[in-house]
Amino acid sequence: MIDLYYWTTPNGHKITIFLEEAGLEYRLIPVNISKGEQFAPAFLAISPNNRMPAIVDHAPADGGEPISVFESGAILEYLADKTGQFLPRExxxxxxxxxxxxxxxxxxxxxxxxxxxxxxxxxxxxxxxxxxxxxxxxxxxxxxxxxxxxxxxxxxxxxxxxxxxxxxxxxxxxxxxxxxxxxxxxxxxxxxxxRDGVRRAMARIDDINPAANVAMDEEARRHLFGQGR
Structure with a gap:
């Protein structure tokens, strides 16, 4: 099982697209960056740069303890290597x-x-x-x-x-x-x-953030732009 810490941004969509295209089982955990949830200590333990997405893989290839990965590019490469999909070996x-x-x-x-x-x-x-x-x-x-x-x-x-x-x-x-x-x-x-996998990934937007196209309020602006903790 993959836990995906996600919000409805381009970087978040990268990972839902991979998971849907690969057919992997995953649990989506919203991190509402407009409300400052990316600064929560529990999330920072997974993603020290206070950015989403991040994942926790509860069944890593080495059979050991769960592995957490932050940064969307690193997550894509990790998942590709784990599954043998979407990244050639040659x-x-x-x-x-x-x-x-x-x-x-x-x-x-x-x-x-x-x-x-x-x-x-x-x-x-x-x-x-x-x-x-x-x-x-x-x-x-x-x-x-x-x-x-x-x-x-x-x-x-x-x-x-x-x-x-x-x-x-x-x-x-x-x-x-x-x-x-x-x-x-x-x-x-x-x-x-x-693509069907992309469609399914994009459908998660309405599940998680139906207000995705609503104008940004002052609280969101404060959390997103220059007010890091």
Whole structure:
């Protein structure tokens, strides 16, 4: 059994997509980051960076005590190695997947997160930041557009943890990047959304956070932006 500490963000969706696609049994434990639950001591014992997602694997491969894992990319790699799914064993295809996984972790996610913040959540408009991060978001979309030309998936011929990491960030609308300029990315975004495992993962949003699209209040802003404990 996998315990998944989750909230309805792109990084959280990465792990529900893996678990649904792999058909693993899991228990979903909400961590409402808008209410500061990520700062609870019990959660920090699992995720010391006070970020979700995190998992606890109660049946690790070595047969020992439960293993906790934090950071979404590390979780994807751990689960892929545990199950033998979505990450090739062979050196070259494995390298391809891991390169694109780390591209998402180090570039696409953080940069689009800054786009979201400065366009929608900053107390006052900062035009330099908006332009800087929007242009970097477009550059990253261009990188992905080239990679997806003639491909169904980002790395190789089959679904991988790279796709599970990348797609949730493309799904987020708040970067306001014109998809008409990136037809391969647009087609990929639609293609991934139509997978049964992805549909099931996205259905968890309404189960856990039916107010996902409600405007952020001051309590949420306080917990999320610069008020870490």
């Amino acid at each position: 050196t070259r295809p494995r390298n391809d997947v891991l390169q694109w996984l780390h591209w998402q972790m180090g570039g696409l996610g953080p940069m689009l997160g800054q786009v979201h913040h400065f366009k929608h959540y900053a107390p006052e408009p900062v035009e330099y930041a908006i332009e800087r991060y929007h242009k970097e978001g477009e550059r990253l979309y261009s990188v992905l557009e080239r990679q997806l030309a003639g491909r169904d998936f980002v790395a190789g011929d089959e679904l991988s943890i790279a796709d599970m990491a990348i797609w949730p960030w493309l799904k987020a609308e708040k970067q306001e990047i014109d998809l008409a300029r990136f037809p391969a990315v647009a087609a990929y975004r639609t293609r991934m959304a139509e």
